[in-house]
Amino acid sequence: MRFHLEGRLVLSGDISKAASDIPAFIEEANATVLVKGAPAGKGARVGLFNVKGDTLEVTIDSDEFVRSHDALVRLAKLFGQRFGRKLAVGVRRVEADNYLIEMELEREPLQLARIPFVETLRFDGKRCTVTFGKLDEKFLSEKYVDRILTLIKDKVNAQHYAGKSEHWEQVFRSPERPALTDQDPTALLEKEGWIRRGASRGQWIFGPEMTRLFRTFERIVERELLEPLGFQEMIFPKLEPFSVWERSGHAKGIYPEVYYVCPPKSRDPAFWEEVIDHYRITNEVPLEKIRDRLDLPVGGMTYAQCPALWTFFQGRTIANDRMPIRVFDRSGTSHRYESGGLHGIERVDEFHRMELVWLGTRQQTVETATALAEGYRRIFEAFLELDWRMARVTPWFMAQERLVGDADQSEIGTTDYEGRLPYRKGTAEEWLEFQNVSVNGTKYPRGFTVKLQSGEPLWSGCSGIGLERWAAVFVAQKGMDSAAWPAGVRGPYGGTPRGIRFL
Numbered sequence: 220m221r222f223h224l225e226g227r228l229v230l231s232g233d234i235s236k237a238a239s240d241i242p243a244f245i246e247e248a249n250a251t252v253l254v255k256g257a258p259a260g261k262g263a264r265v266g267l268f269n270v271k272g273d274t275l276e277v278t279i280d281s282d283e284f285v286r287s288h289d290a291l292v293r294l295a296k297l298f299g300q301r302f303g304r305k306l307a308v309g310v311r312r313v314e315a316d317n318y319l320i321e322m323e324l325e326r327e328p329l330q331l332a333r334i335p336f337v338e339t340l341r342f343d344g345k346r347c348t349v350t351f352g353k354l355d356e357k358f359l360s361e362k363y364v365d366r367i368l369t370l371i372k373d374k375v376n377a378q379h380y381a382g383k384s385e386h387w388e389q390v391f392r393s394p395e396r397p398a399l400t401d402q403d404p405t406a407l408l409e410k411e412g413w414i415r416r417g418a419s420r421g422q423w424i425f426g427p428e429m430t431r432l433f434r435t436f437e438r439i440v441e442r443e444l445l446e447p448l449g450f451q452e453m454i455f456p457k458l459e460p461f462s463v464w465e466r467s468g469h470a471k472g473i474y475p476e477v478y479y480v481c482p483p484k485s486r487d488p489a490f491w492e493e494v495i496d497h498y499r500i501t502n503e504v505p506l507e508k509i510r511d512r513l514d515l516p517v518g519g520m521t522y523a524q525c526p527a528l529w530t531f532f533q534g535r536t537i538a539n540d541r542m543p544i545r546v547f548d549r550s551g552t553s554h555r556y557e558s559g560g561l562h563g564i565e566r567v568d569e570f571h572r573m574e575l576v577w578l579g580t581r582q583q584t585v586e587t588a589t590a591l592a593e594g595y596r597r598i599f600e601a602f603l604e605l606d607w608r609m610a611r612v613t614p615w616f617m618a619q620e621r622l623v624g625d626a627d628q629s630e631i632g633t634t635d636y637e638g639r640l641p642y643r644k645g646t647a648e649e650w651l652e653f654q655n656v657s658v659n660g661t662k663y664p665r666g667f668t669v670k671l672q673s674g675e676p677l678w679s680g681c682s683g684i685g686l687e688r689w690a691a692v693f694v695a696q697k698g699m700d701s702a703a704w705p706a707g708v709r710g711p712y713g714g715t716p717r718g719i720r721f722l
């Protein structure tokens with residue numbers, strides 16, 4: 220890598236009179252702070268310099284070890300130490316006029332990438348040249364440059380993975396079980412009146428028969444899994460502010476799928492009077508007038524469900540005697556803008572999910588995941604009697620950064636549970652992911668600065684049980700005659716309730 224920066228220290232006073240002290244200062248910097256931490260001969264170096272009234276102009280060349288922008292900041296600090304007292308002059312700020320960076324990429328880009336803040340971006344084979352124009356202190360001192368270089372590398376790598384499916388490796392397959400139907404479950408459920416479309420897109424209203432099935436699934440999970448493993452119920456918030464997604468990592472990528480939440484700019488009725496009057500006269504909700512009165516989004520509706528929990532632990536140290544922590548939430552809906560991907564109850568914009576979260580040492584976290592996997596297996600084999608399989612897949616946070624690769628390198632990873640949809644036999648959608656189990660390593664504890672009393676690294680995991688997906692797979696395989704369902708579901712279901720009848 221090669222960095223060439225033309226910048227300056229803007230000082231609090233004129234140093235023209237002390238100009239003769241500057242060469243020795245630059246020499247000292249080149250021999251000390253600008254090479255500190257770099258292999259011999261690979262540090263940063265001030266080449267040209269020039270005193271111009273209250274600024275010290277410099278050019279800095281470097282390798283990757285002390286990057287020129289970091290060198291400029293170090294130079295400013297040293298200047299303060301050497302001259303602050305002596306000349307009663309300090310550094311007001313650092314700036315750059317031009318910055319050129321060359322780096323080698325792992326792979327040649329397939330197309331140009333667009334990057335904010337960058338003036339020009341050129342590729343020559345695997346060599347990438349980035350230039351910037353004027354840069355201010357915040358930009359230079361807060362790692363913007365480094366993140367831009369990482370972003371370029373990630374985007375180029377992503378170009379090579381685009382279209383390639385993520386890592387997927389089957390780790391279990393149930394015995395093939397003959398299905399009792401080959402119909403689309405949503406069509407069956409709608410026809411029998413167990414569900415009806417909601418007024419909003421990708422939203423369903425679940426009638427008494429269907430709700431009883433959801434609750435039956437929940438009860439099975441509680442009895443067979445949550446109670447034996449000591450999972451305790453909590454209530455997680457359902458509006459997730461950006462600050463939570465910044466810490467969980469979701470801020471890096473979920474924007475296209477979020478249902479955003481905007482508060483009003485004011486709750487003063489006078490501020491809304493025109494909207495109210497407009498509606499009363501036209502009987503139409505004036506959307507544009509409402510938009511003008513909305514503040515910026517504060518975040519969005521629940522997306523992944525577990526991130527919002529972490530504020531509970533944020534900045535705290537958890538007592539050893541409470542380890543491992545095992546909790547779950549089922550207090551509300553999750554929302555995703557699935558756009559054209561909507562399909563029946565299988566892919567909806569509003570869904571219901573039990574989310575399990577566990578925290579502990581590395582060993583405890585992995586043990587919990589293993590215990591859950593055993594419990595789930597018993598439930599799908601002995602209660603739901605599904606035709607199902609399990610696969611190791613790329614964890615979401617790796618997929619999101621498009622670092623698609625081999626996910627089975629360590630204990631960190633995601634297992635997807637997939638059920639067969641007989642009505643889609645022979646198509647790419649024959650298998651539907653209906654839940655997953657993830658061991659997330661130290662990702663969340665680090666993101667939310669949570670520690671363990673013992674000082675050992677804190678790990679966590681989570682598992683999302685999608686009720687619509689469970690129901691879709693179950694009804695797709697077992698049909699709607701509850702008397703014909705497997706005993707493990709038929710029993711707790713207790714017969715189809717009297718639903719609602721229309722004329």
Ligand code: ATP
Pocket residue numbers: 555557564565566567568570572615652653654655683684685686687688
């Ligand atoms: P897919 O690849 O099917 O979009 P995903 O990878 O986006 O799934 P996750 O983010 O892993 O799903 O969500 C965990 C669980 O949440 C899923 O296993 C599923 O049960 C449920 N889920 C996610 N999106 C939807 C949706 N649009 N409709 C219904 N359930 C969903």
Ligand code: ZN
Pocket residue numbers: 523524525526574681682683
């Ligand atoms: Zn989760």
Ligand code: MG
Pocket residue numbers: none
């Ligand atoms: Mg999805």
